[in-house]
Amino acid sequence: MTVRTRVLILVSALAVLAAVGLASVLHASARADRRDHVQAGGPKVTPGPVTLTAPGRMVFRNLAWGPHRDELTSTPASTPSAPRTASGVKCLRFYAASGTGVCLQAVHGPVSDTYRALILDARLRTRARYDVPGIPSRARVSPTGRFAAWTAFVGGDSYAGTNFSTRAAIVDTRTGALIPSLEAFRILKDGHAYHSADANFWGVTFAADDRTFYATLATKGRTYLVRGDLRARTVTTLHANVECPSLSPDGTRVAYKKRVPGLPKDAPWRLYVLDLRTLRETPLAERRSVDDQAVWKDARTLVYSLPGDYGADLYEVPADGTGTGRRISTAAVSPAYLD
Amino acid sequence: MYVADSRATRPSAENAVRPPAGRPPATGRPSATGRRRAALAPTVLALGTVSLVTDVSSEMVTAVLPLYLVTGLGLSPLGFGLLDGVYNGFSALVRLLGGHLADRGGGRHKWVAGFGYAVSAACKPLLLLAHTLTPIGLILAADRTGKGLRTAPRDALISLSSTPETRGRAFGVHRAMDTAGALFGPLVAFLILRATVDGYDAVFTVSFCVAVAGVLVLVLFVPGSPAGGTRGSRTTGTEGSQTAGTGGSQTAGNRSSQGTDRPTLRAAVRLLRHRHLSRIALCALLLGLATVSDSFVYLLLQRRLGVSDRWFALLPLGTAAAFLLLAVPLGRLADRVGRWTVFLAGHGALLLAYAFLLTSWHGTALPYAVLALHGGFYAATDGVLMAAASDGVPEALRSSGLAVVQTGQALARFACSLLFGAAWTVWGDRAALAGATVALAACAAFSLTLALRPKGPGPA
Numbered sequence: 001m002t003v004r005t006r007v008l009i010l011v012s013a014l015a016v017l018a019a020v021g022l023a024s025v026l027h028a029s030a031r032a033d034r035r036d037h038v039q040a041g042g043p044k045v046t047p048g049p050v051t052l053t054a055p056g057r058m059v060f061r062n063l064a065w066g067p068h069r070d071e072l073t074s075t076p077a078s079t080p081s082a083p084r085t086a087s088g089v090k091c092l093r094f095y096a097a098s099g100t101g102v103c104l105q106a107v108h109g110p111v112s113d114t115y116r117a118l119i120l121d122a123r124l125r126t127r128a129r130y131d132v133p134g135i136p137s138r139a140r141v142s143p144t145g146r147f148a149a150w151t152a153f154v155g156g157d158s159y160a161g162t163n164f165s166t167r168a169a170i171v172d173t174r175t176g177a178l179i180p181s182l183e184a185f186r187i188l189k190d191g192h193a194y195h196s197a198d199a200n201f202w203g204v205t206f207a208a209d210d211r212t213f214y215a216t217l218a219t220k221g222r223t224y225l226v227r228g229d230l231r232a233r234t235v236t237t238l239h240a241n242v243e244c245p246s247l248s249p250d251g252t253r254v255a256y257k258k259r260v261p262g263l264p265k266d267a268p269w270r271l272y273v274l275d276l277r278t279l280r281e282t283p284l285a286e287r288r289s290v291d292d293q294a295v296w297k298d299a300r301t302l303v304y305s306l307p308g309d310y311g312a313d314l315y316e317v318p319a320d321g322t323g324t325g326r327r328i329s330t331a332a333v334s335p336a337y338l339d
Numbered sequence: 340m341y342v343a344d345s346r347a348t349r350p351s352a353e354n355a356v357r358p359p360a361g362r363p364p365a366t367g368r369p370s371a372t373g374r375r376r377a378a379l380a381p382t383v384l385a386l387g388t389v390s391l392v393t394d395v396s397s398e399m400v401t402a403v404l405p406l407y408l409v410t411g412l413g414l415s416p417l418g419f420g421l422l423d424g425v426y427n428g429f430s431a432l433v434r435l436l437g438g439h440l441a442d443r444g445g446g447r448h449k450w451v452a453g454f455g456y457a458v459s460a461a462c463k464p465l466l467l468l469a470h471t472l473t474p475i476g477l478i479l480a481a482d483r484t485g486k487g488l489r490t491a492p493r494d495a496l497i498s499l500s501s502t503p504e505t506r507g508r509a510f511g512v513h514r515a516m517d518t519a520g521a522l523f524g525p526l527v528a529f530l531i532l533r534a535t536v537d538g539y540d541a542v543f544t545v546s547f548c549v550a551v552a553g554v555l556v557l558v559l560f561v562p563g564s565p566a567g568g569t570r571g572s573r574t575t576g577t578e579g580s581q582t583a584g585t586g587g588s589q590t591a592g593n594r595s596s597q598g599t600d601r602p603t604l605r606a607a608v609r610l611l612r613h614r615h616l617s618r619i620a621l622c623a624l625l626l627g628l629a630t631v632s633d634s635f636v637y638l639l640l641q642r643r644l645g646v647s648d649r650w651f652a653l654l655p656l657g658t659a660a661a662f663l664l665l666a667v668p669l670g671r672l673a674d675r676v677g678r679w680t681v682f683l684a685g686h687g688a689l690l691l692a693y694a695f696l697l698t699s700w701h702g703t704a705l706p707y708a709v710l711a712l713h714g715g716f717y718a719a720t721d722g723v724l725m726a727a728a729s730d731g732v733p734e735a736l737r738s739s740g741l742a743v744v745q746t747g748q749a750l751a752r753f754a755c756s757l758l759f760g761a762a763w764t765v766w767g768d769r770a771a772l773a774g775a776t777v778a779l780a781a782c783a784a785f786s787l788t789l790a791l792r793p794k795g796p797g798p799a
């Protein structure tokens with residue numbers, strides 16, 4: 001083969017490859033247009049005022065296609081399939097309590113996305129901003145609205161790695177003081193101080209006293225429910241195999257996802273409720289693997305998301321192990337019940 | 340885990356080096372004793388281009404994979420090591436296999452390397468089909484297998500198509516192009532994500548197209564048999580005279596290359612009896628045992644400085660940039676003052692970086708100094724080690740010989756990661772680093788004494 005032939009082959013191949021690549025990029029970018037169009041049969045969404053102090057309503061991230069995709073929307077908590085009111089504020093993850101909201105957002109930079117956490121007031125105005133070090137995963141606000149927490153996946157400590165760690169942060173919304181990572185807290189495991197470079201935290205949930213919180217600690221391949229003390233800056237392990245705890249309104253129980261042996265690696269979890277006094281575990285009636293930090297709609301009902309046609313749908317299940325999981329809303333995620 | 344590992348097989352594009360379009364491929368140039376700076380062999384440029392392009396392709400995927408798993412697929416990436424430690428051992432074996440296969444049949448380096456590149460390319464569209472962690476893990480493992488297969492034959496091709504006195508530079512140019520591709524890949528990936536909505540499919544498709552282009556450049560512009568390209572143009576006598584300083588071991592290598600070294604497995608194992616190669620392998624292994632994984636270096640730097648997580652992601656870019664800038668000058672320096680000298684000096688730079696991390700100095704220049712030294716370490720050791728090892732391996736066994744050295748180093752580094760991680764947990768980060776520093780100093784001192792011995796591995 002002469003050089004000329006080779007160059008010719010290369011150039012024509014490059015042309016074909018470039019065309020394929022370009023087509024795939026165009027195809028993917030055309031998706032933007034499709035998603036801006038409302039799907040027939042989907043939930044009705046109209047712009048309007050959304051506040052965090054409207055008793056009996058729920059606020060969540062709307063995933064339905066159309067101009068209000070990814071915005072915080074609200075519906076009456078009793079009829080979640082009712083038409084949605086869209087706020088214009090876009091969040092990946094959201095939670096709210098007592099008129100304080102936390103919204104985890106993507107910021108589209110020139111090269112790559114970065115993420116930030118917004119502390120929102122009752123009218124969804126931004127009161128503070130914090131950098132989030134990775135892909136947002138969980139968000140919570142304490143029942144009084146004073147503290148907010150979030151978890152992010154920090155992708156690989158090496159440039160080319162596929163190993164992940166998590167970073168859980170807590171902020172005092174009154175003073176603005178930020179604890180960027182719970183790794184700074186002293187760990188008490190089985191009564192002893194515990195040190196490990198591989199300690200990871202995620203899924204913070206707050207008690208009503210604005211001092212106690214619960215979270216997941218992962219170390220050496222195992223997970224633990226820990227109780228944290230914001231004043232003493234300690235976390236104490238309570239129970240093994242607990243992820244994404246969610247404290248009940250009365251502070252006596254924790255709903256969580258448990259890794260159940262024998263399930264597929266991709267869908268390893270079941271929802272459980274743990275009684276914090278007796279440490280008795282109750283499996284819930286949802287038969288599918290749930291990868292979410294559940295939300296207590298009231299003292300008896302848990303709400304959680306499962307994958308759906310538009311990303312995720314919301315389901316509810318009784319907290320005592322009875323009944324069945326029931327879909328309450330499509331194309332929705334990250335709900336907060338206002339009271 | 341180490342920047343040089345992760346980069347080793349990706350293509351990169353470098354402005355300073357133009358691809359060999361329009362130039363006849365193949366053939367290392369005849370060694371022109373009179374000219375100090377000869378043109379680089381077109382094969383080296385072609386291989387550099389292949390690596391550059393392939394690195395763009397694979398870094399595109401690596402850069403978006405976390406985001407894809409979490410936001411694209413809704414998978415929780417915690418708890419599963421997608422490529423766990425066990426796989427590191429397997430990939431080392433694959434590397435040896437690649438080296439051996441490439442040597443058999445009179446030098447099939449190009450085709451074994453090409454197969455490795457093709458395997459990795461084929462993995463890209465498969466990512467479009469896999470939606471759960473297990474198949475994704477398998478695809479990544481296949482990708483890494485392709486990388487393991489091609490590394491040794493590729494390095495052998497570089498060494499066979501360059502003359503002994505320019506080998507350091509040839510490897511330097513290759514590594515610089517490689518690293519440039521690694522830097523460029525994430526940029527391309529994020530530009531695509533920016534232009535699309537959830538455009539992971541587009542990223543994988545473009546990554547595939549880029550990888551195919553890399554394979555094509557290899558197939559079209561890298562000569563099939565290095566024998567035609569280099570053996571004819573380089574006599575044993577020339578090589579001997581150019582490396583006269585190496586003494587007996589070099590002569591032994593050449594003698595054996597003239598007939599007795601049929602590329603059998605046994606011959607590959609016997610390579611370790613060559614004093615030159617065995618010393619290099621031993622030193623690489625010992626020094627590898629004291630080379631702390633990149634991620635630990637960045638973690639230490641972050642802890643020392645309180646680098647925010649946002650900047651933390653940029654630390655590896657600092658190392659890569661220094662590697663990119665220094666690879667060619669240090670490769671040329673190695674040709675001039677001796678590869679072993681530069682190789683050891685590179686470890687001196689790493690030692691200095693450790694020392695900076697251990698001191699209580701908190702200046703703003705600290706991260707720059709540490710990252711520059713860290714990148715300099717790679718520039719002075721990664722390609723230079725291959726150039727140095729090439730001197731002691733007969734041509735017929737070049738791939739196997741380089742694979743042996745690479746594997747020894749990789750396994751030693753893996754062991755070091757495990758040990759260092761354990762020491763970190765038990766004694767804390769500073770004590771672990773102090774231990775690594777002492778170990779590195781000891782290994783470097785030992786290597787130095789080997790190099791200073793009259794018949795030691797001190798090739799020019």
